[in-house]
Amino acid sequence: MIRRYAAATTDFVTTHSRIVLLLTLLLTAGMAAGTTHLSMGGEGGGIGAAVDTHVDDRAQYIEEEYGASDSGDDGVARTAVYVRSADGNALSKEHLLATLRFQRTVLEADAVDAALRERPAGSAGPRDGASSIASMVGTRAADESDPTIEEQIAALEATDATTVTTIVDETIAENERARRLLPDSYESGTATAESHQVVFGFDEAADGRPPSDATAALHDAASGRTDPTVFTVGEHALAASQGVFVENTMTLIVPVVLALILGVAAFTYRDPVDVLLGIVGVVVSILWMFGLLGWAGVAAGPAAVIGPVLVAGLSIDYGFHVFMRYREERNADESVRPAMGRGLRSVAPALALVTITAAIGFLATVATPVGMLRDLGIGITVGVVAAFGVFLTLIPALTVEVDALVEGAGFDRHRRPLGQGRYVRSTLAGAVTLARRGAPVVLVVAIVLATAGGLAWATLDQASVQQQSEPAAEWKQDLPGPMGWEENDLISRQAYVADQFRTTEEGDRMQMLIEGDVTDDGTLDAIDAGLRTAERRGAIPSQRAANVRSPLTVIRSVAERSEAFGATVAAADADGDGVPDRNLDAVYDHLYRIEPESASQVIERSDGRYESLRVVGPPEAAAGTAVPDDRATDLRAVEDRIETEQDGLTATVVSDATAQRATLETITDGILRTMVLALVAVFGVLVATFRLVHGSGTLGAVTAGPIVLVLGFVVGGMALLDVPLTFLTALLVSLLIGIGVDHNIHVGDRFAQELDRGNGPVQALHRAVIGTGGALLGSTLTTVAAFAALVLHPNPQFESFATLVILALLAALATSMLVLPSALLVWWRYGCGEWTASKDPEPAPA
Incomplete structure (x- = not known):
């Protein structure tokens, strides 16, 4: 019944291709309209939102039993500007004067003047809402209780450098507020420091933060000041940095990605028309994904970035299987429509099963407490379904029309499948020979390696987020024209502030x-x-x-x-x-x-x-900076020391660092549970489907088995390549089931089809591996090439993202081509029993 329904659907697509094209064109226009309703926000507000940890629990306990650590709720929103000297002393007379002149400039800005919280009469503190060592030293030099900033500048200009040094020394020694403005590297008892901060206190905006226009004025005034360097690390510095980041990525990474995709696709397809049709399918699939999300009112969230990349990879895979099966089915003297009909009818059940099981893997993230993961799982699932629809309707119908048109112009459109090439065919045949001669050994080796890789999970380094700590390589900066990577100072400045300031x-x-x-x-x-x-x-x-x-x-x-x-x-x-x-x-x-x-x-x-x-x-650590990953390790060591010194005590450090580490651990634990549930669901679906379609549930179990091996290989690869477990990589690991299940289904389903046609097990396996292997190899090479380009990115998060996806794709290819054939032969020899051929098998390819 399933085959008859699939045959009727695919026959309609190829027989009435123009109607299908019209309908899909209208549907695509509707999806384009749906993108205008798309919300880019996400659920939960962040990766750690809605994740309850023991650190959060103890923080709440402290609040309830002790109250706040110190009252900070005074209605003042503070923001810092940093002053750093190239010669190592930002407290020299010249640099203190430069700091005061900077303060004078920003205090003249209307946005700053209107938002500054002035000191109440009779209270201590800066009169103009700005606190700095320069102001404190200027006040002492003026020998007045409350001088204006102009008077401070005049007094400091009139004071000799030696006296200024003495005043600086006295100010720091006697004033706790002054010491808190200095970096951690400051040596007590000296009058020199590499840097210091100027703190501005503003009336809180509605969101409790400093007014954005005021902080923008601070950033603008600081930009371009050197000797000493004056800078901020807040929202406006980040916005400027992101602009440079996007421009760098678009000019260096995107051209390389496109060039590699086109180059590898041209090599594997060996036909520019099919390359163009495949690209059309990828673009339309992504458009449908965003359109469906928009019409459904589902926020794109992180799927706006990660979704298109993963959906593009799956779309490329779908395209290869459709085109290669079509090429395999077409006879030398046959027209386009019948061959496409048979090819589509043959591959559609496998693609449908791939879509269902991949969706299960992605939707498993809905069970996690992390809103970002739920958004991502839903978004990618919608994209996978969209890709399935596009490559079973629009692309086959378009291919029929295009090939008929090209052949009508006198050009031959017969093409050989990738798996039938001399070198590829011999390589794929070697995999079958390996399975025939040493299947048990192959399985034992694969299981041992995957188990060792899985055990490496406990050894992975953990970090909340990977930070770029080094500038881009010089050769990337020296590339000609717009491709040259424009260096950004924000990364090094954020790292410096996080390390030195509180x-x-x-x-x-x-x-x-x-x-x-x-x-x-x-x-x-x-x-x-x-x-x-x-x-x-x-x-x-x-x-x-x-x-x-x-x-x-x-x-x-x-x-x-x-x-x-x-x-x-x-x-x-x-x-x-x-x-x-x-x-x-x-x-x-x-x-x-x-x-x-x-x-x-x-x-x-x-x-x-x-x-x-x-x-x-x-x-x-100061606001606007990332928490160093080793800080959580150091604070955990403090907990361990107390608990080791005295039995019966439990110590919990409550800080940004330990909260982030606890959140990461909670997420990874949840992801492990989610993956187990997803694996069970995928096994169940494959067993039930293979039982219903091919009459053998055990064949479905054998087909699903290598998914576990893929996970083990990927984790082992992470350990070998020093890819840490971060919020991003943990999120990607949770999606591996959706990626890893694809290849095995194509091989397992084709093997069953060949058995249905009356072939013996070895011949069936040979035809399955040769027939599907070319498409699997082509799609893997194309997608790997695209992700390999991301390794050029100097940001380690992009490198880890690319590395993980490449590991998953290569592991999936290896298991489907090397491990699964051995498992299928072992299953036939010891677990199959008598095979009952289908009553309506697909005809064998010509």
Whole structure:
């Protein structure tokens, strides 16, 4: 019944090709209209949205039991501008004057002047909403309590360089606000620093952020200033950087991608007409994808970027199978329509099954808690269905008309399938020979390698996101004309700021929650060891250690002011190292009696019981920068040190770094569960379909088996090529089932068709591998060539993306051409029993 329905449909496409073309043209116009309704936003607002982790849970617990680390909700939105000196001292007289002149310029801008939060009368702080070391030094030099910026500049100009150095030294030593404006590399006690930041405080916009027009004025004023360099890393710097990024990609990467696709397609198709028809199919498939999403009201989200790439790859594959099967079916003296009809009728069930199973693999992401993954799964599934429709209607009908027209003009349109070429045929035949002579060995080797690769999952490096830390290679920058890669300073500047500066928001601090029996004797020693580990590993820079507030710092501070409490602490310090290590209940009790407010900030007490302790660390990395991946590792080491030092304690660091790492771990764990569900579903569909169509469910199971091997090979390849597990690569791994299932279905279905025609197992396998292998090889080479061009991109995320897809495509090709033939022969010998040929088999290709 299924074959009859497929035959009726495909016969209509080839027999009434002009009607099909008219209908698909109208449908394409409707899809084009649907793209105008497309929303590019996505669900959930980000990769980590809606993902609950233990770090988020402990952050909420801290908020409920302790309150915020420091009140930062003062209605002021702060943004920083950075000043960096090429000669290593941004605190010299000349550079401080340059900083003040920059401040004067931006304060004259209407957008900045209107948005600045001025200091209330009688309060400390900058009068004009801008806080900088230059202003502090200028104020001291003017010897006035509240000089204007013009007066600061005049005073500093009139002061000699030696005196300025003395003022800088005094300002930093006496003013905590000044020290917080310096980089982590600043050496205490000196009057030199490589850089510093100027912090502007604005009235919050409706979204709680600084007004965009004000920050735009800061960015514009900073641009082009050198000696010292003045720069921002916020939204406007990012927007300018993205413009350069897109231009670089379009001028260097896209031409190479197109050239490689056309070049490899020309080699594999060996016919410019078929190349053009295939490209038309790819473009229309992507158009249909976006049109369907637009009419359905589904946001494109990440599918707007990743979707077209993956759908293009699948479209190329569909095109190769349609064209190669058509070439295989056409006799020397036969017209176009009958051959296309037989070819399409033969390949349609396999393409339908590929579409269904690929959709299952992609739609499995809907079960994840990550909105971005759900958007991507839906978007790509729609694209796959669109490609299936295009290459079973529009492209066959168009091919019939075009080939008839070309042949009517006197040109021969008979073409040999790629698999029938001398070198390709001998290579594919060798795969069959390998299966016939050593199938068990092939299977054992493949299973061992795939298992080893799968076990490498635990060894993959984890990073929230890959950052480009090095400039593009010089040869890429030296390419002629517009192809030359224009270097962008934002990447190195973001890395520098993330490494050297902390946020200016008091409420955005790293915190640590210690739970368990916090009155055990060694608890405070364990916390002290953990904090020393944090300083040693750089998780808490030594120059920021004074910003740490912990039970120990509070106990020591109160002990200095209270003689009685000092005696309690001394009595609890058995080894005399300044850290109480016994009778901690008594220490906590005494602290709560005399300083309850200070105690409650770092020690949780409920109904007389001590439940947890809190450490408040220095501010987090500056806004607008990515969190260094090794920071999460360093903070995890602090947790481990505390838990190792004292059994029964659980330490959780709450910070941007640990939150991102926990989110990544939660996503990858969810992806593993999702892949298992998808694999089970794909197995079920293939077993049921092969049972219904070919009368053998076990053949469907054998066909599905290599998908697991593909996953193992890809993970092993990631480990060998040092591709880390990031948000992006984890997302792509979740899509591998949809990519890996394709090739096996074509080989398995063709093998069953050949058995239906009465061929023996070896002959059936030979015809299946030769018949489908050319199309599989051609589509793989073309798609791999396109993705290989992305390796030219200096951004490591593009390289990882390309590497993963190439690994998946090559692994799928290898398993379908080398492993699956062996599995099919083993199945025939030991598991098939007697094959019952179909009552209505497809006729054999001529």
